[in-house]
Amino acid sequence: MEQQEYAVGAARVAVGRPDGRTGGAGRGTADAVLAVREAGSPRGSSPDSSPGSSTDLSPGASPDALPASGPDSDPADADALPEPAPEGGADGPQTAGEALSPDPGLLRLAHWFAAATPGTADDLCTASFGLYPARHLGAPAEPADPGISWWHGPTAHGATVPRAREVRTDSGLRRARRDEAALPVVRSGAKPGRPGRHRKPERLRALPGATSGSQDRSGAELPDAERRIAARLLLAHPLVTASGPHADGFPLIRRHRDWLTERFDTLLGYRLVVGPWHARLCKAGLGPGAARRLEHPTTGAPFTPAGYAQLALALALLVDAPQQLPYGRLLDAMRAAAPELAAAPADLAMALAALASWQVLGELPSDPADSAFVLTVDRELARAVPAGPPALADDAADLIRRAAEAEPATAVRRLLAETPAVLAADLPEDRRSWLDEHRLSGPAALAEFLGLETELRAEGVALLDPAAELTDLALPGTGTLAQAALLLVERLVEEVRPLPGETAEGDVPIADALIDGVLGDITDEYGLPTHYLADRTALRRDALDLLHRLGLITPTPRTTWLLRPPAARYAPAPDLHPTPGTGRHSRPATPPPAAARAEQRA
Known part of the structure; x- marks a missing residue:
């Protein structure tokens, strides 16, 4: 689909720059762009950049060229990451004396959020930002005939003792296990980052006669395992930075970025953008009613439509803001840009907390009344947040629909990769036909790519994650x-x-x-x-x-x-003939067969 503008007359530019700091939606969806005021030269270009090479983000393009990094480079290359671009470079950020001007596309999005119902606002967030994590069931059941119903098949809970999970910390995914066959953790030497908890769900098998792509247990490189860990990390956390909570996985993403870019595009139609300091997997929408709501990163409180509106409004100003921005100046600019979107302090605090968790903003003021507090703004990450622009959409519902558009194969694979189970009855006819035709090969390709297990039943397919890590919700779970x-x-x-x-x-x-x-x-x-x-x-x-x-x-x-x-x-046990309960709402006893009733009457 052609790259479009947020507003008529705005200069078109990818979400970022030709050094790899780019963004956009996946294959089959609209490329994410920001409407930028003309300031002498188009934003996103540099003196030595040429048209076509720096801003060509047509579907399938690979815009993430990184300095001093190739597909086969040794990621000890993390120690040689390029220096951040200086403030006031080709991007031409607004200076401290200039008034902040909002991006028109994100400002339009903020109004859509404010007018939406809670469920529609969640759908709109999924469609426009695509920052939701994957969600999978765990605890696989015993193997069974793929034609058997889930209702009558083997159970997982009765045969599996719920596994105690490690206490979660702010670092997120658990680090890779360091047993004799596991991949060692590789730390980024670029910026200090806390360890994650991401790991491969299954044990690595013994490697006798291994292919050229792996080494023995004493070796440091196991490319297949590295790729799977990196892919799982990106699917669970679509925005990974070199200094964030998942910094340990960032060198793996950089090392295998070309392979990951190709696989995500081929299987899911997602664009992967890897820059010197961040990696962004631009996910597509999931359609109406299938949203992943955004939650406060600390309290877990779900976002309200007003909170989403404040988030989009703040982003509209931060994509061009100076690196050092007084807190009071941001609040004044938000009120001036959209006075009708004034929200409660709790909604504003929720929006700023989300931006801080994505590292778009640095430390937030402890006192919301401290207008003199100076915020640190990362415009690069601010531009990486939008994944689906409202350029061609008539309204919020149209954007939600457009963001989920895809050919049947891609659409079904996205559901398999992102949702707990895919039931054939829920799919349109063309997608149901594809799933029936590729019932074995379709899920198997994703299971291999992501380290999941396939569960086929008469009603549909589920890709399971026994490690309960490639999911934001776990059942069984603690708590x-x-x-x-x-x-x-x-x-x-x-x-x-x-x-x-x-x-x-x-x-x-x-x-x-x-x-x-x-x-x-x-x-x-x-x-x-x-x-x-x-x-x-x-x-x-x-x-x-x-x-x-x-x-x-x-x-x-x-x-x-x-x-x-x-x-x-x-179900706790595969007992399909339970003893009738005695409660008011229990299943009644099965009536005796007709012959037995006749004998009783005689």
Whole structure:
């Protein structure tokens, strides 16, 4: 698709510069561009850059040429990363004395956010930023016939003891395991970074007769494992910096950037941009109703439409802001650019916290009233955040639709890579046909690329992550809410799933009274925190929300819930003839066959 402008008359420029600091959407989606005021020469160009080489970001192009870095360079090259571009170079940032002027495209996006409902705002964030993490189920079940239903297949929860997870720190993914067969952690020598927790989910196999691409256990290089670790890191964290919490994985991304760029483009239609100091995987949207909401990086509170609007408004000003920006000046510029978008302090604080977590902003003021506090702005990262521009979209709904457009093969593979399970019944006819035709080869290619395991069932396909790392939500998981949700879903499955001989056609309705009764039993039988004991409504809301986000239940227009087939994999045991319960909402005893009833009457 042609590169488009955010606003008529604005100069077109990729999100970044010809030194690799570029951005854009993936193949089949609109390239991300920023509308830049003309200032003598087009932004994004340098005196020695030539048209076509620096700004050609047509689909499939590879704009991420990096200085002193090739596909086969030794990434001890992290110690030789180029110096950051000096302030006031070819980018021509605004100086401290100039008034901040907002980017028109991002300003338009801010208004769309402000007018959206909460669900639509989440969809719009997914479509315009594409910074959501992948989400996968774990705990694989025993192998089974691919034609068997999830309702009647082997379970994962009954045969698998929930694994205790390490305490998560601010560093995110666990570092690679350092056993005898694991890849050693490579630290970036460019900037100090804290270790991540990313690792390959399965153990590396013994390497007798290994191919030329690997070495023995004492060697330092295992390219296949490195590539998989880098790919998983990018899919879990689409924006990785050389000084951020996942800095340990950044040298691997730089080392294998050409291979990763080709594979992400071929399999998923995503553009990967690797610069000297950051890597950006530009994901596509997931379509209406399939959003990943943005959350406060510290509290986990979901963003509101007003919070999203403040985020887009701040970005609109930061893409051209000076590196040192007084906090009060930013607030004044936001009010002047869109006085009708004034929001509560909590919404503004949430937006700035997200920008700080992406390293677009440095340290934030401890006192929101401290207008003299000087913010450190990284314009390069600010320009890397947008992934889908509203250039051609008529409104928010049109942008959400456009961002998810893709050919059937690419669209299905994106769902497999990003979502817990793909059910054929949820797909349009063309995508369902592709999945039926490539039921084995399609998921297998992604599973090999990302180190996942394929689970085929009659209703669809799930790519599983036994390490529970390539996901932002885990089940089984630690914490009261995850444990309560697991107990809830396993008991709901016991009560309502179809039995052998019964028709198993997709989702099964759940009575609200049954949900309340099961949660009451769980509350009585297990020691829950005081706030859940005092507020059963909060427990219900949070547990159902978690199961919904994992794709195990889905709401109906009448505000009731449906249990989805993949939920049956969490049944506690493969007992398809449970003893009838005694509660009001328990499954009634199976009536005796007609012959037995006739004998009883005689």
